Structure formats: C-alpha cells, structure tokens
Amino acid sequence: MTVNNPKPPRLAEKFLSWYCKPNLLEDLQGDLNEYFNRNVKTKGARQAKLIYIIDVLKFMRLYTIRKPEFVNTLINWIMLGSYVKTSGRNIMRNKLFSFINIAGLSVSLLVGMLLIGLLNDIHSYDQFHEKKNYIYRVISNYQYLDQVDEQWYASSAPKAGQLIKESVPGVQDAALFHSWANNDLKTGDKVIPLQGHWANEALFNVFTFPLVQGNATTALKEPFSLVLTEDAAIKVFGTTDAINKTITMGEHEYTITGVAKNLPEFSHIKFEMLVSLSTRPVTEKEQYEKYELSWDNMWQGYTYLLLAPDTDLTTLQQNLDNLAVEQNKTIKNAKITLTLQPLNDIALSPQMNNSFGTTMNIKDVWIAGVLAIIVIISACFNYTNLSIARALKRAREIGVRKSIGATKRQVFSQFMVESVLIALAGLVIASVLFVLIKPFFLSIDSSVQSMIKLNLSLVSVLYFIALTLATGLLAGFLPAVFFTRIEAIKVLRSGMDLKLFKNLNMRKVLIVSQFTVSLAFIAATVIGYKQYKHFVSFDLGFATDNIINVKLQGNKPELIRKEFESIPEIEMISQSKVTAGIGYYYGGSMKYKNPLDSSHINHNTIDANYIPLHRHKLIAGKNFNPAKRDEPSSKTIGEAIVSENILDHFKIGDENRESAIGEIILLNRKEYAIVGVIENYHYGRADGDKNKVVLMHSETSASNLNLKINSTDWLATMNKIEAAWKKVDQVHPVEALFYTDQLKDNFNGLLAMLKVIGFIAFLAISIASLGLLGMVVFTTETRLKEISIRKVMGANTLQLTYLISKSFLVLLAIATAIALPATYYFFTEKFLVTMKNHLPVSVTDLVIGAMAMAVLALVMISTQTLKAARKNPAEVLKSE
Amino acid sequence: MKGTNLGEFEELVLLTIAALVNDAYSVAICDELEKNTGRAAKLGVVHAVLNRLEEKGLVKSKLGEATNTRGGKRKRYYAVTNAGKAALLKVKEVRDNLWSMIPGMTLKNI
Numbered sequence: 001m002t003v004n005n006p007k008p009p010r011l012a013e014k015f016l017s018w019y020c021k022p023n024l025l026e027d028l029q030g031d032l033n034e035y036f037n038r039n040v041k042t043k044g045a046r047q048a049k050l051i052y053i054i055d056v057l058k059f060m061r062l063y064t065i066r067k068p069e070f071v072n073t074l075i076n077w078i079m080l081g082s083y084v085k086t087s088g089r090n091i092m093r094n095k096l097f098s099f100i101n102i103a104g105l106s107v108s109l110l111v112g113m114l115l116i117g118l119l120n121d122i123h124s125y126d127q128f129h130e131k132k133n134y135i136y137r138v139i140s141n142y143q144y145l146d147q148v149d150e151q152w153y154a155s156s157a158p159k160a161g162q163l164i165k166e167s168v169p170g171v172q173d174a175a176l177f178h179s180w181a182n183n184d185l186k187t188g189d190k191v192i193p194l195q196g197h198w199a200n201e202a203l204f205n206v207f208t209f210p211l212v213q214g215n216a217t218t219a220l221k222e223p224f225s226l227v228l229t230e231d232a233a234i235k236v237f238g239t240t241d242a243i244n245k246t247i248t249m250g251e252h253e254y255t256i257t258g259v260a261k262n263l264p265e266f267s268h269i270k271f272e273m274l275v276s277l278s279t280r281p282v283t284e285k286e287q288y289e290k291y292e293l294s295w296d297n298m299w300q301g302y303t304y305l306l307l308a309p310d311t312d313l314t315t316l317q318q319n320l321d322n323l324a325v326e327q328n329k330t331i332k333n334a335k336i337t338l339t340l341q342p343l344n345d346i347a348l349s350p351q352m353n354n355s356f357g358t359t360m361n362i363k364d365v366w367i368a369g370v371l372a373i374i375v376i377i378s379a380c381f382n383y384t385n386l387s388i389a390r391a392l393k394r395a396r397e398i399g400v401r402k403s404i405g406a407t408k409r410q411v412f413s414q415f416m417v418e419s420v421l422i423a424l425a426g427l428v429i430a431s432v433l434f435v436l437i438k439p440f441f442l443s444i445d446s447s448v449q450s451m452i453k454l455n456l457s458l459v460s461v462l463y464f465i466a467l468t469l470a471t472g473l474l475a476g477f478l479p480a481v482f483f484t485r486i487e488a489i490k491v492l493r494s495g496m497d498l499k500l501f502k503n504l505n506m507r508k509v510l511i512v513s514q515f516t517v518s519l520a521f522i523a524a525t526v527i528g529y530k531q532y533k534h535f536v537s538f539d540l541g542f543a544t545d546n547i548i549n550v551k552l553q554g555n556k557p558e559l560i561r562k563e564f565e566s567i568p569e570i571e572m573i574s575q576s577k578v579t580a581g582i583g584y585y586y587g588g589s590m591k592y593k594n595p596l597d598s599s600h601i602n603h604n605t606i607d608a609n610y611i612p613l614h615r616h617k618l619i620a621g622k623n624f625n626p627a628k629r630d631e632p633s634s635k636t637i638g639e640a641i642v643s644e645n646i647l648d649h650f651k652i653g654d655e656n657r658e659s660a661i662g663e664i665i666l667l668n669r670k671e672y673a674i675v676g677v678i679e680n681y682h683y684g685r686a687d688g689d690k691n692k693v694v695l696m697h698s699e700t701s702a703s704n705l706n707l708k709i710n711s712t713d714w715l716a717t718m719n720k721i722e723a724a725w726k727k728v729d730q731v732h733p734v735e736a737l738f739y740t741d742q743l744k745d746n747f748n749g750l751l752a753m754l755k756v757i758g759f760i761a762f763l764a765i766s767i768a769s770l771g772l773l774g775m776v777v778f779t780t781e782t783r784l785k786e787i788s789i790r791k792v793m794g795a796n797t798l799q800l801t802y803l804i805s806k807s808f809l810v811l812l813a814i815a816t817a818i819a820l821p822a823t824y825y826f827f828t829e830k831f832l833v834t835m836k837n838h839l840p841v842s843v844t845d846l847v848i849g850a851m852a853m854a855v856l857a858l859v860m861i862s863t864q865t866l867k868a869a870r871k872n873p874a875e876v877l878k879s880e
Numbered sequence: 881m882k883g884t885n886l887g888e889f890e891e892l893v894l895l896t897i898a899a900l901v902n903d904a905y906s907v908a909i910c911d912e913l914e915k916n917t918g919r920a921a922k923l924g925v926v927h928a929v930l931n932r933l934e935e936k937g938l939v940k941s942k943l944g945e946a947t948n949t950r951g952g953k954r955k956r957y958y959a960v961t962n963a964g965k966a967a968l969l970k971v972k973e974v975r976d977n978l979w980s981m982i983p984g985m986t987l988k989n990i
Contacts, residue, residue: 008951024931026943030953031906031923037949058924063931 006045008036012056020059021066028059079410080417086397087418091425096777097390098422100770101383105426105471107763108379110433112467114441115372117434120460121452122360124266125347129208131306134172135343138164138303138320139352142296143335144600152339154302155179155354158277159293160338161303163327165202168319170311175199175206177302179356181275184731185236186248191731192236194228196273198280206306207269213243214258225276227258232272249275252283265453268347268357295327296334302356305340313340333598358451364753371760374517378764380475381510382771383419387479388507389778391486398483399491408484415483419476420469427468445752508811511775514768515815515853516822521761522849523823527841528754531832534839536744540581541681541690543615547739548721549579550705553732557702563724569711570721574609575702579739582746583685590694591666592650599649601692602683603667607699611641611678613708619644620657621676624697640665640672643680643693667694685746687835706739765853772808773860780804780868788873800869805861812857820846886938886967892917893929894968897939898960905944905955906930930958938964 016032017025032055039048091098126132138156142149158176165174178198185192203209204216211219212230219227226247233242233256242256254275263270281288291297307316320338328335341349351361398411406414442449552560557575564570578584590601608626611618624639642665647653653660657677665672672694683691711717718736725734744751780787787800795803824841832838886894896912897904906927913921933939944955960968 026953027906027956028927030950030955031927033951033953034907034949035923055923058922059927061924061928063928 006040006048008033008052009049012053016056016059019066020064024064028064032056032059076410076413079414083414083417084421086414087421090394090418091422094390097386097774100774101386101422102425102429104379104382104767104770105423105475106429106433107767108376109423109426109430109464109468109471110437111372111375111760111763112471113430113434113464114437114454115369116463116467117454117456117460118365118368118452120457120463121266121454122348122365125268126266126343128264128267129343131206131208132343134307134309134311135206136305136307136340137343137346138305138338139341140298141337141339142298143337145333152350152352153298153354154349154352154356154359155298156301156303156338157295157298157336158301158303159295160298160323160327160336161301163323164303164305164320168316168323170308170316171305172308173202173205173306175203175304175306176277177203177269177304177356178277178280179300179302181273183249185273187236187245190236193732194232194235194272196271196275198277199274200277202306203274206304209263210261211258212240212261214256216258219258220274220276221278222257223276223279223282224252224254225257225279226254227260227274228256229260229272230262233259235272250283252279254279266347268359270357294331296331296336298336299354304343316340358447360447360451367753368756371757375760375763375767376471377474378514378517378767378771380471381514382767382774383422383475384478385507385510385771386774386778387415387419387476388482389775391479391482392782394483395486395491398486399488402486402488403492411484411486412480415480416473416476419479420472423468423472423475426471427464431464444755445748448752507775511768511772511811512815512818514764514771515812515857516819518761518764518768519815519819519850519853520823521757521764522853523820523846524827525754525758525761526845526849527823527827528750528757530842530845531835531839532747532750532754535686535747535750535837536740538682538686538743538837540686540743541616541679542580543613544581544739544743546709547613548707548709548718548736549739549742550707550721550725551735552703552705553729553735555729557700557705559728560705560725563727564705564707564721567717567720567724569709569717570707571710572609572613572708574613574706574708575607576610576704576706577605577702578683579704579742580604580614580681580683581686582742585684585691588668588694590646590650590668592652592663597650599692601646601667601694603694603696604683605696605698605701607697607702610695610706611676613706616681617679619677619679621661621674623676626699628697628699637664638670638672639675639697640667641676641678641695641697642674643678643690645680645690646692646694647677649692665694667696672696686743687837689836707736765856769856769860772857773864776804776808776861776864780864784868784871784876787868788871788876791869791873792877797866797869801862801865804865804868805858808857808861812854816850816854820850886971889925890929890933891968891971893926894933894938894960894964897958898965898968902957904958909958933964934958936963937961938967 013029016029020028032052035055036048036052039051043051129135137154138160139152139154140156140160141152158178161174161176164171176199181198182193182195185194199220201218201221203220204211210216211227214227219225226249228236228242230240233240236242236247237245240259242259245256246253247256248254257276260274280292284292317339320340324337346357346359348360348362348365351363352359401411401414438454442452442454550560550564561573561575564573578586586603587600588603589598591598606624608624610616611623618641621641624641628639642660644657647657647660650665652663652665652674660674660677663674665674678695680690681693682688683693707721709717721736722734725736783804787804790800790803824843824846827841832841892913893909896909896916900908900912906923909930910921910923910926913926930939930941934941938961939958940961941956941958944957946952946954
C-alpha cells in the first residue's frame with residue numbers, strides 16, 4: 001500500500017458508526033470500503049469519496065439505525081435525582097456565589113423576557129386578517145429632480161391605487177385610505193370628536209374587520225356613508241344599534257351604514273370611524289379635481305392590495321415599474337417609484353416617511369436585541385468564571401464520581417443540570433421582576449406604550465422557558481467541558497498540584513470584556529445625555545422661553561384671542577400656522593427671476609406680533625403691517641418676509657440686504673413682494689440645517705396661538721387659560737403646551753433610547769460588579785494563608801492590599817483602554833455624523849464614566865482585600 | 881410469521897446465495913446479480929433484502945476471517961437455510977406447474 005492511498009471520508013465513517021447498530025456495523029463498513037476501493041480505481045478518489053458519503057446516507061434505514069438503549073436512559077434518570085441533590089447542596093453551601101449567579105442570570109433573563117414580550121407582540125400584529133398572506137401595501141419613493149431620497153413613503157397616490165387595480169394582473173382588489181378624517185360628530189346637542197380615515201368599499205373585502213350591522217360590500221360605497229366601531233357608536237348614540245341613523249359632520253349630513261366590531265388590539269390600522277372615500281369628490285370638490293387625483297399626490301393616501309394567491313411578485317413589480325414610468329411623464333421635476341410591502345412586515349418595518357398607524361422601527365428592535373444578548377452573555381460569563389474558579393473545591397467530588405464509574409457524558413450532564421437549575425431559579429426571580437418592571441418599561445416612550453402590551457401568553461411563556469434553558473446550557477457549557485477533562489487519579493492523589501489555573505487567561509479575557517462593555521454603556525449614556533441636554537436647550541435663532549403654544553383645533557383665532565386678552569399674565573399674543581423647531585414642515589416650491597430655478601422652501605403664515613414675540617432679528621425692511629387684515633386674493637401681490645439664506649440661494653439683491661426689499665418672488669404660483677429679511681433660524685429641528693423660510697402674512701387664519709407669559713404662578717395661569725378656552729370651545733380639551741416642553745418632546749426618541757441604554761448599562765455594571773466581587777472573594781479566600789505568612793514576615797496592610805488588588809486593577813485598566821477609544825470612535829464617526837449641530841464629544845465625559853466605574857470596582861476590591869489583610873494570621877495559620 | 885412469500889428480487893438474491901455456495905457475501909452477491917440479470921444491483925437494496933431474508937429465517941449468516949482488502953473488516957457470509965431451500969423449491973414448483981399448463985404452441989413463435 002502506498003502512503004497516499006485515498007481513505008474514505010472520516011466524517012462519514014464516524015457518522016455511520018454513530019447511527020448503525022453494532023451487530024451490522026462491521027459488515028457494512030467492510031462493504032463500503034470494498035466499494036470505495038473499487039471506485040477509486042475506476043472513477044478516481046474524489047468521486048469515490050462522494051459515492052461513499054451518499055451510500056452512508058442511503059444506508060440510514062429503519063433496520064440499521066441503533067435504538068436508544070433503555071438501560072442507559074434509566075441510569076441517567078436515576079442519576080438526575082442525584083445531580084439535583086448535589087447541585088442543591090452546592091447552591092446552599094456557597095451562598096454568596098449562588099446569589100451572584102442567580103442574581104446575574106435573573107437580571108439577564110429579565111432583559112431577554114422583555115425582548116421576547118416585545119417581539120411576540122409585534123408578531124401578533126395584523127394576524128387576524130383572514131387574507132393576511134395576500135395583502136400588500138403599496139409604498140412609494142419620491143425623487144425630486146436628482147435629489148435621491150433613500151427613505152420610502154408608506155403613503156401612495158390614490159391614482160396609483162386606482163390604476164393598479166384596473167390594469168395590473170393578479171391584483172384582485174385595492175383598499176384605499178385617505179388619512180385623518182378626524183372630525184366632530186354632532187347629534188342633537190352632543191358633539192363628539194372621533195378619529196378615523198376615509199376609505200373605499202374594498203376595505204371590508206381586503207381586511208377582516210367584521211361588521212355587526214350593515215352590509216360590508218356596500219357600506220362604504222355611497223358618498224356620505226359612515227361606519228363606526230361599536231365603542232364609537234356607544235359614544236355617539238349610547239347604543240350599538242346605530243344603523244341608518246344620521247349625523248352631522250362639518251356642514252354635511254352622513255348616514256351610518258355599518259357598525260364594525262371593535263378593532264383587535266394588535267392592528268396597525270386604527271380608527272373609530274370610516275368615511276366613504278366617495279365623499280371627498282363632493283365635499284372637497286375644488287381640491288379634489290385640481291389636485292387629489294394627480295400622480296404626485298402621494299402624501300395622504302394609503303393603498304393595500306389583495307393579490308391572487310399564485311401571483312408572481314417579480315412580474316407584478318415589473319408591472320408597477322412600467323406603470324410608474326408611464327405616469328411619471330404626467331408630472332414635472334419628480335420621479336415616483338412604487339413597490340410592495342407585505343402586510344405581515346408592516347408592524348416591524350424600516351423607518352418610513354408618512355407612516356400610517358402604529359409601527360415600530362426594525363432598527364430599534366435590532367439594537368434592543370443586541371443589547372439584550374450582550375447582557376445575557378455577560379451573566380453567562382459570570383457563571384462560567386465563578387464555576388471554574390471554584391473548581392478546586394469540586395474537583396475531588398468529580399474524581400470520586402469518575403473513579404466509581406461515571407462516564408464523561410454523565411459528568412458533563414451533571415454540570416449542565418446544575419446550571420439549568422440555577423437558571424430556573426433565576427427565571428422565578430426574573431418573572432417577579434418582569435411583573436414589577438413592566439409598567440416602567442412601557443412608559444419609556446409613548447410610541448412603545450401604544451404599540452405593545454407585554455401580556456403573557458402561552459407562547460411567550462414557552463419562549464421564556466426556552467430562553468432559560470438556553471441560557472442555562474450556555475452558561476454551564478464551559479464549566480461542564482472543564483470538569484469532564486479532570487483526571488480522577490491526579491485529583492485524588494493530591495488536590496493541590498492540579499493545574500486548574502491553566503484557564504486563568506480565559507477568565508481574564510472574560511472579566512476584561514465584561515468591563516469593556518459596561519464602560520462603553522456608561523460612556524454612551526453620559527455622552528448621549530449631554531447631547532440630549534444640548535439639543536433641548538439649543539439656540540434655534542429665536543426666543544422660546546415663557547411662551548405657551550395653544551392649538552386652535554379649528555376654532556376661529558380672534559374668538560379665542562379675545563378671551564385670552566383679558567388674562568393679565570399674558571403679555572402678548574401672536575398666531576401662526578406652524579410651530580417652528582419641533583419638526584413640522586410646510587413646504588412649497590419657490591421661483592425668482594429665473595423661471596427654471598425652482599427650489600423647495602419651507603413656509604409659515606404668521607401675524608404681525610409673531611416676529612417681535614419670538615424676537616426674530618429683522619435685518620432689513622420692516623415687519624408686517626397689522627392693519628392689513630385682508631387675505632391677499634389671487635390677483636393682488638402678497639407680502640413676505642424671508643430668511644437670509646433665501647436671498648443667498650436665489651441671489652436676490654446684493655451684499656446690502658436692503659436691496660432685496662420690494663423684489664417679487666413666486667411661491668406656489670402666487671406672487672409675493674419681500675417686505676423684510678430676518679436672520680436664519682431653525683424652522684425644522686435643532687439637529688437639522690437652518691431652513692430656507694418664507695413667512696407670509698395673515699391676521700385671520702392660523703392653527704396656533706403663541707402666548708407670551710409673564711407670571712410667577714404658572715399653575716394659576718394655566719388654569720386661567722383653560723377657563724378662557726372653555727368659554728369658546730366646550731368640546732375639545734385645551735391643548736396648551738410650553739414651547740420649551742414641545743422642544744423637549746421633539747427629542748423624546750433620543751431620550752427613550754438613552755433610558756434603554758442607561759437601564760442596560762445599569763444591569764451590565766451590576767452583573768460585571770457581581771462577577772468581579774465573586775472573583776475577588778475567591779482569590780482572597782484561596783490566598784488567605786499566603787497573606788497570613790506574608791504578614792507574619794512583616795508585610796503591612798497597605799502592601800498586602802496592593803498585592804492582591806494589583807492584578808484586578810490591571811484588568812480594569814485594560815478594559816478602560818479598550819472601551820473609551822471605541823466609544824469615542826463610535827460616537828464621533830458613526831452615531832453623531834447623522835445629527836447636525838451636535839456637541840463635540842468631550843474627553844471628560846468619557847473619563848467621568850470610567851472614573852465612576854473605577855471607584856465602584858475599587859471599593860469592592862479594597863473592602864475584600866482589606867478584610868483579608870486585616871485578619872489575624874494566628875487564626876488562619878493555627879488550623880494547619 | 882408474516883410474509884413468507886418471496887418477492888421477485890428476494891427470490892433472485894436467494895438463488896444467487898445458493899449459487900455462490902461458500903462465497904456468498906454482500907458485494908459478491910451484488911456482482912453476481914449484475915452479471916446474471918444485466919441490471920444494476922445497488923448495495924443498499926441488496927443489503928436490505930439480505931436483512932429481510934435473515935429475519936424471515938430463509939438465510940443464516942456468520943462473520944468470516946478478517947482480510948486487508950476491506951480495511952480490516954470481516955465479511956458476513958450468507959447461506960440458505962432449510963426453510964430457504966423449501967421456499968425456493970416451492971416457488972419453482974408453482975412456476976413449473978403453471979408452465980406445464982401452457983399449451984405447447986402458444987409461446988413458441990414470439
């Protein structure tokens with residue numbers, strides 16, 4: 001035989017001997033070998049190997065497979081009792097270590113449970129629709145000139161929906177929504193505000209929203225039809241028997257054509273009422289004809305398609321692309337593309353503009369998932385670390401077990417059972433914590449609260465148990481492997497010459513990684529909080545202090561204003577369409593002399609008090625004239641005040657800003673004369689650029705009142721405002737908010753993220769500290785004799801403390817050296833680049849976090865080492 | 881005992897074992913079958929059949945001596961038992977009977 005004689009693949013051989021009955025094995029192996037040798041000669045080594053593998057798989061038949069051996073299983077079951085008993089004793093004997101392990105695991109399980117609850121809720125969304133697997137939402141992408149926008153819009157043009165239903169094969173039906181039909185319903189002298197949407201009659205065909213009363217196919221067909229949910233019907237009529245009753249909404253009378261069952265909790269589409277879409281061509285005639293049916297009106301419509309079961313999505317997408325190419329010819333300057341999003345993906349979808357209903361950003365859930373896994377792994381590290389550290393004490397037990405016949409597998413399963421037991425104990429504590437912490441978790445952010453409930457279900461409980469088992473197995477794996485390798489003879493001959501500390505390096509790595517993660521979390525929380533503080537008190541370019549904004553909610557401004565003027569604390573009142581700085585935008589296209597240069601700008605409509613009240617700096621020209629109360633008609637030229645960057649962008653006037661006064665601009669096809677120029681300011685958000693803004697004048701129409709308050713007793717003032725509001729509007733509760741609070745709410749997303757990271761940071765630190773404490777206690781215990789001898793020889797307490805702490809301090813230093821630069825890099829290069837105007841990351845912030853952590857660790861190390869160093873050597877040494 | 885009937889392939893395998901006398905082990909049976917029937921006999925299939933025949937008590941087997949052609953693994957030699965011989969004879973009898981019932985000319989000019 002030559003050396004390079006090909007051998008059958010080893011893995012396949014092993015597999016064969018694993019599954020095959022022992023009495024058949026030898027013969028089979030021989031046969032396969034014989035064939036293999038033959039194939040090597042005729043077909044070559046590679047093919048022979050392949051055939052060998054295939055044959056091994058083919059031989060897996062009922063008669064060749066080894067049956068599980070009953071006796072072994074029985075023994076394992078009996079031994080299980082013994083394992084539970086020894087594990088229980090061990091847990092009781094080492095109370096500190098057991099506490100550290102159980103506490104760490106229960107905290108990490110808690111995090112896992114929250115994540116599971118979250119995912120479970122999200123996956124329950126929209127599952128009640130019978131045709132859920134065939135429902136797709138049309139989403140759109142809008143590209144203005146060549147400004148590519150990566151983000152998709154959840155909305156789509158009503159025209160697109162109609163065209164798709166008419167012309168694209170495979171589409172059975174299309175449910176169309178027009179969002180925000182919120183309005184007041186009047187019946188008799190009752191006025192009830194309800195929220196809902198306009199929708200077409202296909203809605204009840206596509207979705208499963210069962211009607212208690214009314215005909216689902218026709219309920220939303222005729223104009224002025226209204227469908228209420230049961231709850232809404234009770235609110236309005238006091239009964240669910242509401243069909244064919246009439247009601248007034250706005251200036252029109254509507255008939256109730258259906259009463260729908262209350263919506264399931266987990267529906268991303270939410271409404272109290274639905275108005276037939278066919279109403280809009282009648283009530284909004286002018287707007288509807290001019291604008292709503294155009295291809296680029298994709299801002300308020302939502303389209304859900306019902307596809308035939310066997311529709312090919314690639315051809316459908318091609319059809320959509322063709323349709324878009326065809327239709328893009330009807331609009332100027334923009335390009336719209338369409339694609340489909342399955343209904344099942346909507347509750348957890350990527351960030352989208354104009355999102356509809358309750359949805360959650362998939363990126364946030366990923367971040368939460370990664371954080372949860374980090375915490376769980378960190379707790380498992382503790383378990384691994386402490387178990388191996390304590391190996392010395394258990395090694396003899398294993399030695400005895402092995403010498404009376406325990407197999408490797410049995411030792412392995414013993415330690416797995418033990419770690420699973422500890423994890424189960426952790427689960428009990430975690431369940432209590434889960435119930436306690438649930439309300440706090442839900443109140444992190446209003447969007448979380450409206451989205452998830454975290455109620456327990458059978459499925460989630462099963463997942464909890466699975467998580468616990470997985471965590472237990474993960475935590476116990478390394479110690480179990482370690483203990484199976486122990487050699488009985490060596491341990492029993494002399495426990496002390498064991499080379500148990502071979503794994504010292506691994507344990508050091510575990511400690512360092514735990515502390516690196518904890519430090520990074522702390523630093524991230526500190527930096528994030530600084531940024532949050534910075535943004536909520538950011539100088540937007542105008543004054544926001546002592547201002548209360550009141551939403552008019554459809555009331556006439558002058559009526560409310562009249563009531564407010566009698567309140568002495570209100571110094572000044574102005575009115576506006578948009579509240580600046582909180583992320584709301586009104587956009588339009590503007591032209592100057594060059595008819596081809598049309599640019600997107602933001603605009604607001606304000607009265608003459610607005611600019612002085614908000615202390616905007618007027619650079620040139622003058623403020624609006626409050627005496628001009630008439631709305632500019634389409635024939636006259638309106639007045640506009642513009643921000644400086646408008647002048648720069650359109651090159652209006654020269655260096656001297658005064659030269660721009662009197663120039664005529666075209667905004668949304670209407671002419672305006674510039675009467676004033678103000679300094680640039682943040683119209684949108686503090687973390688964006690200073691927008692190009694055109695301010696228009698109106699003393700009569702507005703959506704917000706801005707009240708400048710001079711008061712020491714804010715509560716009393718608020719009450720007065722509420723009372724004044726009540727005199728005019730008894731239906732809607734007053735919505736009066738401090739401007740500064742609105743600006744803060746604007747960054748609630750960031751705050752929610754900080755809360756989550758802060759919470760996780762706290763848990764990670766707790767776990768890491770517990771682990772460190774365990775290691776320090778263990779080290780001091782094992783080195784007690786050495787310390788005592790050193791003391792006898794003349795070492796003082798300080799020297800001894802330093803001696804023991806030294807190795808831990810080095811580990812902490814390494815963790816700091818890794819964590820801080822990494823965090824710094826992450827913030828400066830990745831996270832903050834998407835936020836404009838952010839505060840530079842200061843090194844002191846990073847160091848503060850590290851210092852806090854170092855102090856905590858030092859306290860733990862020094863208390864334990866001091867305790868050991870202070871011990872009376874006589875006490876320790878006399879027992880030998 | 882269930883299924884003492886012989887299937888077609890089982891019969892072929894049993895006959896081959898009988899024909900190979902002292903050299904009847906799996907690979908040899910495969911080769912012989914291929915040679916005589918002209919169709920590919922897969923090892924897995926033959927193995928399953930051998931196992932089934934042994935369960936039915938029609939063949940018995942014992943392990944032979946180790947050789948180094950098979951990676952040191954011993955061969956399992958099969959031999960037809962008395963029950964096996966009886967089964968074969970019975971099948972042959974049935975066929976002979978049926979043949980004898982066919983009038984001489986019907987099958988001659990194919």
